[in-house]
Amino acid sequence: MANALDSAIPVACWSCHVAQNDLTLFCSHCSKIQPASAGDFFQVFRLRRGFQIDLEELEREFHRLSRRLHPDRFARASEREREWSLADSALLNDAYRTLKDPLFRTEYLLKLEGAEIGEQHAGKNRPQNATDVSRVPPDLLEEVFELNMQLEEMREAKAAGAADPALQANLEGAKKKFDGLVDAVDEELRRQWKTWDEGDAPAREAAKTAMVKLIDRRRYLSNLVRDVTETLGA
Amino acid sequence: MADNRVVGIDLGTTNSLVAYMEGDKPVVIPGVDGSNLVPSVVALDPIPLNGGRPTVTVGNSARRALIETPERVIYSVKRLMGRGLEEVKSELKLFPFRLAADIEPGEVPRVQLGDLRFTPPEISAYVLRQLKRNAERFFGAPVTQAVITVPAYFNDAQRQATKDAGRMAGLDVLRLVNEPTAAALAYGLDRGKEGTIAVYDLGGGTFDISILKLRDGIFEVQSTNGDTHLGGDDIDNLLVAIALDEIHAEHGVDLRAHPGAVQALRKVAIDAKVLLSTEPAARFDFELPNGDSYQREIPRAVFEHLIEPVLDRTVNPCKQAMADAGIVPEDIDEVVLVGGSTRIPAVRRLVDDLFHLAARGKRPHIELNPDEVVALGAAVQAGILAGASKTTEELLLLDVTPLSLGIxxxxxxxxxxxxxxxxxxxxxxxxxxxxxxGQTNVAIHVVQGERELADDCRSLARFDLKGIPPMSAGLPRIEVKFLIDADGILRVSAREQRSGKAAQIEVKPTYGLTDEQVESMILDSFDHAEEDFGKRLLIEARNEAGSILSKVEQARANPAWSQLRGEEQAAIEAASHRLLHMKEGNDTAAIRDATLALDRATQRLAELMMDAAVTEAIRGKTMASAAEELEEDLTAPHPMAPAEFK
Known part of the structure; x- marks a missing residue:
C-alpha cells in the first residue's frame, strides 16, 4: 500500500473546501465524510506505529468510527457519499481486523517497515506443508524428522483401522512440546515489540530482524501442531 | 413521512412476513385475512392470461390449490434461489419442483408451473409483491423501500438472487440482513442487553448459528455458520418418505405417482409433527385414493429417534462458530431460539446440551414468537436505515461474511x-x-468456500480483465480490488498501475441473471403503477366502508343498541349516513376518514357488545379456563381494522 505521506498534494473537503491533511475520513471543519485516500491502518485509528496496542481502546475507537462511517448511516445520503461510506468502512474493518490480532498486526507493521515476510499473513493461504525440509529451523531438524515418521505411521494405522496407543501417546506428547515452543516464541515476540516501540533506530533494526525470524519460526511450528492435531483427530 | 416508509421483510422458506416500526416498536403487518404469516406458496391461476401477464395467487389460497392442482403450485422455492442446475438436482428427489427440460448449463434453472416457466427469483418476487401490497393497504400509501432478510449462510449468488427478486417486485432493497442477526436485533431492542449471545435459527429450510457481542448498542457478529439446506422441510420429508414406503408395502399403492395425494399426505405429516411438540403421540390417518385408509400412531420417542440425524447436523456448525469466535459455551450469556422448528422439544434439549444452559441455570429465549422475530428485527433495521426513531438511532449492526472469498x-x-x-x-x-x-486479457476465477481446491468451492464468477496495454510478460501490474458490501455481495474493480488505466472488467456470474434479464422480469409495469395503485386503494377503501356499514346494520338488532344513549345513537346514524354518501364518490381519503369516524362513533357500542359476549363466555366456567379461551378468541383489534361486531 502506498504511503499517504509520499504525496504532498493538499486535498480539500468536497463539501466545505477546507484543506485536509493526512488520511482523513471526515472533514476537520464540517465533519462530512471524505473519500479515503491511501493510508496505513495505524492512521485510520490515528495511532502512532507500534506493536503494543491497547485493545480496549482500539475497540472503543472502532465502535466510535463505525457509528459514523457505516453504510447504514448513509442509506439516505447522496450516491457518492454512500460509495465513500462503503470504501471507508471497508478500510476501517480491514484495519481493525489486522490490528486487533497480534500476529496479523506484527506481520503488517513489519511489512510497513520494509521487512520481507515470506508468505502473506498467517491465516491467508494454507501454508506450505510442514514436511518441506528446507524450511525447518535447524535446531528442530532431528525432532521434526522423527515426528514426520510418526505422523506417517499414525496415518497408515488409522487408514488400516488399527489403534496404536503408544504412538498416540507419543504424538500427544510431541503436540504438547510444540505448543510450548509456540508459547515461547510468542513471549519472545512480545519482548521484541517492546524493544521496537521504545528503542532507538539501531535497536529497532535489530528487533525487526529478530521478529521476522520469529514469525517464520512460529508459522512453521503452528503448521506442525496443526498437522499433529489433524492426524490425531482424523 | 408515509411516502418513505421502509418495511422489513422476512422472506422465509415456508412463511413470509412484513413488519414496520410503529414508533419505537416493531409490529407485524397482517394480510387481508388477518393473518401475520403469508405462506411462501405461489399458485398459477387456471384462468386465461390477464393482459399477457400470468395471474397468480400467493399465500393461504395458493396453499389450498396445492392439493387440487399441484402442477400449478410451488413452495419452498427459497431452496432454489441462486443455485445452478447441478446443485438443484439433489433437491428434486425430495421436492416436487418441475424444472423446464431445456435448461443450458450455467443458465438459471426455471420451474414449470402449468404451461409457464419462472426463475426462482420471479416466484419469490410474487411473494414479495403480496407482502408489499399488504403493507400498502395497511399504510394507505405506496411502499417502495425494504430491508429483506436472508439466511446468514447464504452465499453471494443466493443473496444476489434475493435482491433481484426485490427489484422484480418493485422494491428498492436498501439492505439484506442476516436472519439470526435480525432476531438478535429484535431481542436486543427490548432489553438493552450487553454480553455475548448465540442465535440458533432452525427454520423451514435453512439452519444458521450466529454469535454476537452486544455493547453500547453495537451488535457485532463474531462468527456465523450454518447449512442452507437443513430445516423443518427435511423432517417433513422424512415422515412423508416413511409413510409412502409403508403405504406401498401394506396397501400395494405407490402414491409417488399421485402428486396431489403426496401433498395431502405431506399436510398430514406436518400436522403430526406440530402436534408432537406438545403431545406424547400423534396419529396419521390418511385416506388412500382406492378408499383404503392408512393409519399409524407415532409416539414422540419414535419421532425423536427418527429426526435425530437431522438435528445432529446442527451440532458441527455450532461448534465451528464457537471455535471461530474463540469462545467456549460458558462464555455465552444468552441463547435465542428462532424458527418454527425450535418449537420441537428435542431441539431445545440439543441446544441446552450444546451451550451448557441448564447446568448454568439458564434457559434459551423464546419470549418473542419464533415465526415473527426475524421480521420484527428486519423492521428494526429498516428503522435504523430510515433514521426515523430515537430508539434505532443508537443501534448499529456489524455483520460478517459467512464464507471465505478466494481466487x-x-x-x-x-x-x-x-x-x-x-x-x-x-x-x-x-x-x-x-x-x-503482449497479453491484453487476464482471467480471474473467484470462488467462495472453505475447501482447498477451487473445484470443491462454490464458483462465484469469472472476471475477464480486458484492455491491458500490450507489454512484455510480467510487466503489467494490475491491481484488483475485491469488496464485499454491507449486503454480503461482492464488487470488483481493477486498474493497470503502470499505465494508470482502469482495466475493463467483464463479470460472468456462474449462476445468476443479468441486469437486462432482471429488468424484463419486473412484475408490474411502472408506467401505470401510480394510477393502478390509486384505483386499488379506492376499491379497498370502499370494501372496508361496506363492511363496517353492514356490521352497524346488524348491530341494531343487538340488545346492546338499546343500552346506548339517544345522542350516541344519533351520532352513529349521522356517521353511517355520511359514510354511505362518501362511499359513492371517488375520494379515497374521504372514505377512509368517514370510515374512521363511524368506527369511533361505534366504540362504546362495540364495548357493550364485547362485555355481553364476555359475560356469556364466562358463565358457568372457572375464571382460569374462561381467561384461556378469551385469550384465544379476543386478541386486541388491529388499529386499522374496522370495529368488530360479533
Missing amino acids: EALGGVVARIIQRNSTIPASATEHFTTGVD
Whole structure:
C-alpha cells in the first residue's frame, strides 16, 4: 500500500473546501465524510506505529468510527457519499481486523517497515506443508524428522483401522512440546515489540530482524501442531 | 413521512412476513385475512392470461390449490434461489419442483408451473409483491423501500438472487440482513442487553448459528455458520418418505405417482409433527385414493429417534462458530431460539446440551414468537436505515461474511483473500500480471468456500480483465480490488498501475441473471403503477366502508343498541349516513376518514357488545379456563381494522 505521506498534494473537503491533511475520513471543519485516500491502518485509528496496542481502546475507537462511517448511516445520503461510506468502512474493518490480532498486526507493521515476510499473513493461504525440509529451523531438524515418521505411521494405522496407543501417546506428547515452543516464541515476540516501540533506530533494526525470524519460526511450528492435531483427530 | 416508509421483510422458506416500526416498536403487518404469516406458496391461476401477464395467487389460497392442482403450485422455492442446475438436482428427489427440460448449463434453472416457466427469483418476487401490497393497504400509501432478510449462510449468488427478486417486485432493497442477526436485533431492542449471545435459527429450510457481542448498542457478529439446506422441510420429508414406503408395502399403492395425494399426505405429516411438540403421540390417518385408509400412531420417542440425524447436523456448525469466535459455551450469556422448528422439544434439549444452559441455570429465549422475530428485527433495521426513531438511532449492526472469498491459483488451489467471519464491508487488494508478451486479457476465477481446491468451492464468477496495454510478460501490474458490501455481495474493480488505466472488467456470474434479464422480469409495469395503485386503494377503501356499514346494520338488532344513549345513537346514524354518501364518490381519503369516524362513533357500542359476549363466555366456567379461551378468541383489534361486531 502506498504511503499517504509520499504525496504532498493538499486535498480539500468536497463539501466545505477546507484543506485536509493526512488520511482523513471526515472533514476537520464540517465533519462530512471524505473519500479515503491511501493510508496505513495505524492512521485510520490515528495511532502512532507500534506493536503494543491497547485493545480496549482500539475497540472503543472502532465502535466510535463505525457509528459514523457505516453504510447504514448513509442509506439516505447522496450516491457518492454512500460509495465513500462503503470504501471507508471497508478500510476501517480491514484495519481493525489486522490490528486487533497480534500476529496479523506484527506481520503488517513489519511489512510497513520494509521487512520481507515470506508468505502473506498467517491465516491467508494454507501454508506450505510442514514436511518441506528446507524450511525447518535447524535446531528442530532431528525432532521434526522423527515426528514426520510418526505422523506417517499414525496415518497408515488409522487408514488400516488399527489403534496404536503408544504412538498416540507419543504424538500427544510431541503436540504438547510444540505448543510450548509456540508459547515461547510468542513471549519472545512480545519482548521484541517492546524493544521496537521504545528503542532507538539501531535497536529497532535489530528487533525487526529478530521478529521476522520469529514469525517464520512460529508459522512453521503452528503448521506442525496443526498437522499433529489433524492426524490425531482424523 | 408515509411516502418513505421502509418495511422489513422476512422472506422465509415456508412463511413470509412484513413488519414496520410503529414508533419505537416493531409490529407485524397482517394480510387481508388477518393473518401475520403469508405462506411462501405461489399458485398459477387456471384462468386465461390477464393482459399477457400470468395471474397468480400467493399465500393461504395458493396453499389450498396445492392439493387440487399441484402442477400449478410451488413452495419452498427459497431452496432454489441462486443455485445452478447441478446443485438443484439433489433437491428434486425430495421436492416436487418441475424444472423446464431445456435448461443450458450455467443458465438459471426455471420451474414449470402449468404451461409457464419462472426463475426462482420471479416466484419469490410474487411473494414479495403480496407482502408489499399488504403493507400498502395497511399504510394507505405506496411502499417502495425494504430491508429483506436472508439466511446468514447464504452465499453471494443466493443473496444476489434475493435482491433481484426485490427489484422484480418493485422494491428498492436498501439492505439484506442476516436472519439470526435480525432476531438478535429484535431481542436486543427490548432489553438493552450487553454480553455475548448465540442465535440458533432452525427454520423451514435453512439452519444458521450466529454469535454476537452486544455493547453500547453495537451488535457485532463474531462468527456465523450454518447449512442452507437443513430445516423443518427435511423432517417433513422424512415422515412423508416413511409413510409412502409403508403405504406401498401394506396397501400395494405407490402414491409417488399421485402428486396431489403426496401433498395431502405431506399436510398430514406436518400436522403430526406440530402436534408432537406438545403431545406424547400423534396419529396419521390418511385416506388412500382406492378408499383404503392408512393409519399409524407415532409416539414422540419414535419421532425423536427418527429426526435425530437431522438435528445432529446442527451440532458441527455450532461448534465451528464457537471455535471461530474463540469462545467456549460458558462464555455465552444468552441463547435465542428462532424458527418454527425450535418449537420441537428435542431441539431445545440439543441446544441446552450444546451451550451448557441448564447446568448454568439458564434457559434459551423464546419470549418473542419464533415465526415473527426475524421480521420484527428486519423492521428494526429498516428503522435504523430510515433514521426515523430515537430508539434505532443508537443501534448499529456489524455483520460478517459467512464464507471465505478466494481466487483460483495455479494448479486449481484456492488463494484466500478475505477470510470467513470478516466484518463487512471488507476488502482485499490483489495484484496480477501477464504470462505472455503482449497479453491484453487476464482471467480471474473467484470462488467462495472453505475447501482447498477451487473445484470443491462454490464458483462465484469469472472476471475477464480486458484492455491491458500490450507489454512484455510480467510487466503489467494490475491491481484488483475485491469488496464485499454491507449486503454480503461482492464488487470488483481493477486498474493497470503502470499505465494508470482502469482495466475493463467483464463479470460472468456462474449462476445468476443479468441486469437486462432482471429488468424484463419486473412484475408490474411502472408506467401505470401510480394510477393502478390509486384505483386499488379506492376499491379497498370502499370494501372496508361496506363492511363496517353492514356490521352497524346488524348491530341494531343487538340488545346492546338499546343500552346506548339517544345522542350516541344519533351520532352513529349521522356517521353511517355520511359514510354511505362518501362511499359513492371517488375520494379515497374521504372514505377512509368517514370510515374512521363511524368506527369511533361505534366504540362504546362495540364495548357493550364485547362485555355481553364476555359475560356469556364466562358463565358457568372457572375464571382460569374462561381467561384461556378469551385469550384465544379476543386478541386486541388491529388499529386499522374496522370495529368488530360479533
